Amino acid sequence: MATEGHAGEPPSRGKRADAQRNRQTVLAAAAEVFVASGVDAPIRQIAARAGVGMATIYRHFPTRADLVTAVYHHQIEECAEAGPTLLATADSPFDALRQWIDLFVDFLVTKHGLADALQSDSDRFAALHTYFLDRLLPVCAHLLDAAVDAGDIRPGTQPYELMRGIGNLCVGRDNDPRYEPRRLIALLLQGLQHPHAP
Amino acid sequence: MATEGHAGEPPSRGKRADAQRNRQTVLAAAAEVFVASGVDAPIRQIAARAGVGMATIYRHFPTRADLVTAVYHHQIEECAEAGPTLLATADSPFDALRQWIDLFVDFLVTKHGLADALQSDSDRFAALHTYFLDRLLPVCAHLLDAAVDAGDIRPGTQPYELMRGIGNLCVGRDNDPRYEPRRLIALLLQGLQHPHAP
DNA sequence: CACTAAGTGGAGCGTTGTTCCGTTTCAGGT
DNA sequence: ACCTGAAACGGAACAACGCTCCACTTAGTG
Numbered sequence: 001m002a003t004e005g006h007a008g009e010p011p012s013r014g015k016r017a018d019a020q021r022n023r024q025t026v027l028a029a030a031a032e033v034f035v036a037s038g039v040d041a042p043i044r045q046i047a048a049r050a051g052v053g054m055a056t057i058y059r060h061f062p063t064r065a066d067l068v069t070a071v072y073h074h075q076i077e078e079c080a081e082a083g084p085t086l087l088a089t090a091d092s093p094f095d096a097l098r099q100w101i102d103l104f105v106d107f108l109v110t111k112h113g114l115a116d117a118l119q120s121d122s123d124r125f126a127a128l129h130t131y132f133l134d135r136l137l138p139v140c141a142h143l144l145d146a147a148v149d150a151g152d153i154r155p156g157t158q159p160y161e162l163m164r165g166i167g168n169l170c171v172g173r174d175n176d177p178r179y180e181p182r183r184l185i186a187l188l189l190q191g192l193q194h195p196h197a198p
Numbered sequence: 199m200a201t202e203g204h205a206g207e208p209p210s211r212g213k214r215a216d217a218q219r220n221r222q223t224v225l226a227a228a229a230e231v232f233v234a235s236g237v238d239a240p241i242r243q244i245a246a247r248a249g250v251g252m253a254t255i256y257r258h259f260p261t262r263a264d265l266v267t268a269v270y271h272h273q274i275e276e277c278a279e280a281g282p283t284l285l286a287t288a289d290s291p292f293d294a295l296r297q298w299i300d301l302f303v304d305f306l307v308t309k310h311g312l313a314d315a316l317q318s319d320s321d322r323f324a325a326l327h328t329y330f331l332d333r334l335l336p337v338c339a340h341l342l343d344a345a346v347d348a349g350d351i352r353p354g355t356q357p358y359e360l361m362r363g364i365g366n367l368c369v370g371r372d373n374d375p376r377y378e379p380r381r382l383i384a385l386l387l388q389g390l391q392h393p394h395a396p
Numbered sequence: 397c398a399c400t401a402a403g404t405g406g407a408g409c410g411t412t413g414t415t416c417c418g419t420t421t422c423a424g425g426t
Numbered sequence: 427a428c429c430t431g432a433a434a435c436g437g438a439a440c441a442a443c444g445c446t447c448c449a450c451t452t453a454g455t456g
Contacts, residue, residue, distance in 0.1 A: 016433060052436075054436080055436065
């Protein structure tokens with residue numbers, strides 16, 4: 001499927017060959033550095049790893065959000081596409097929603113500081129926030145609607161609020177055994193379900 | 199009540215008079231700047247506002263967390279003391295827990311970026327995190343236990359996890375009409391309650 | 397009043413984000 | 427093959443910030 005021309009992502013066709021090559025080199029280096037040092041890693045470090053100048057990175061990815069977006073583009077896409085699939089295969093719409101949220105959480109917690117970046121109150125990552133929302137919010141809304149229609153959960157919950165809440169719950173120090181976001185998210189979903197008695 | 203000698207907070211008695219005066223001046227300036235620019239405001243800015251050198255601030259408050267702690271000391275204390283009070287006055291232990299959490303959320307959302315700082319994965323604010331936990335975790339645990347004992351909520355929830363979850367839900371851009379942490383927290387509490395039917 | 401130790405201020409260093417500009421390299425036309 | 431304009435490049439340069447160091451000032455005591 002064609003995934004060119006998303007927000008903040010200039011198409012790579014039509015550029016000079018060396019530029020396209022460098023773009024890939026930077027992307028690969030950034031991916032490595034992000035794993036090692038988180039998405040806040042110094043640009044210099046990424047430039048050094050890629051063997052390019054800093055200006056090259058800024059030229060290809062004007063903001064840090066653009067770089068992060070490009071690095072995780074495939075995985076975001078996968079997550080978005082999993083929504084409809086799960087709705088078709090899961091036991092119930094509610095179950096589909098739960099499984100999808102699980103995927104989303106997996107994605108967030110395995111990326112160093114990604115959740116933090118997404119919800120940061122500095123606007124350095126505003127574009128990243130926007131991209132996530134553009135791509136995943138409709139999917140979440142669809143799952144939520146289906147679950148409401150099936151009578152699995154109470155109506156009235158806003159998809160945006162739910163997604164941000166889940167993202168927020170994933171924020172913070174990684175690998176703290178005392179804090180497992182999934183447990184709280186399960187609690188949240190429990191609260192979303194209809195009370196089973198009058 | 200005597201609240202001297204907390205973690206990272208040197209007692210102000212026994213110091214020279216001008217030092218004590220400066221300490222207060224810095225605290226007042228920091229409080230103003232925090233409101234205007236958040237708890238991440240540059241030290242230089244606070245120093246300028248207070249009319250002192252940067253070293254003076256660092257001497258009184260070695261880390262930024264110490265400064266933040268000192269600025270909000272009274273309010274944290276109030277929040278801690280509200281726990282037992284609410285337990286005595288509320289309709290039920292569960293209601294006390296709900297009201298206490300409401301107080302806590304109030305505190306967090308009215309301070310620019312405080313929730314962010316608390317849960318940040320950088321360890322610049324580790325001491326702040328620790329202080330909050332030392333002071334508020336026992337209060338939360340007490341309320342939680344009381345609610346469990348009264349049969350209001352299911353057992354098994356860890357106080358640490360709950361507090362961090364609530365803190366996390368308060369992270370992010372302030373005053374976004376699309377995101378109201380309280381709604382999600384209410385949902386979470388709902389999930390915490392016993393299912394009302396088999 | 398003099399003396400000492402506590403206290404102070406700001407210059408200075410290291411780190412990071414971001415821009416600017418002289419130089420190099422590609423690609424299409426001759 | 428060569429020429430040439432434009433695209434792309436690298437890193438120096440500037441700004442903002444955290445934090446430290448040290449020469450100077452001042453409070454309090456005998």
